[in-house]
Amino acid sequence: MQNLKFDQDIKPLSEVRNGMASFIKQVHETKRPLIITQRGKSAAVLLDVHEYVLMQDKLELLTDIRTSLNQLNKGEGVSHETARKKLLGRIKP
Structure with a gap:
């Protein structure tokens, strides 16, 4: 797993919800997890299978x-x- 890039790999839930396909593609291509935040706090992680x-x-x-x-x-x-x-x-x- 690649290291997290804080400027690219932390996104609010509202942004992820609106562009889920592009974020799944990003995670798959970069092999980096995506941290999903809710109300400014980390809530979930999206990982490549x-x-x-x-x-x-x-x-x-x-x-x-x-x-x-x-x-x-x-x-x-x-x-x-x-x-x-x-x-x-x-x-x-």
Whole structure:
């Protein structure tokens, strides 16, 4: 996802409502999110679908890493050498 350009990527709801197709095109082409404001405060974010999926994938990976680190800190993991032996033992006849 590209970095936000504050002068281009923050729009009031009334402007977005009147030109939704052009804003969807902008988000799709620039890969930048569009912040939609209502009464001067941020209210919603419009994202390109592909960028949203990538963001969800990254979040899932980070969650898995955090879970793994917590398990290791609790002593619930196995050493690299033990895991390696188990995997190699499964693929050798």
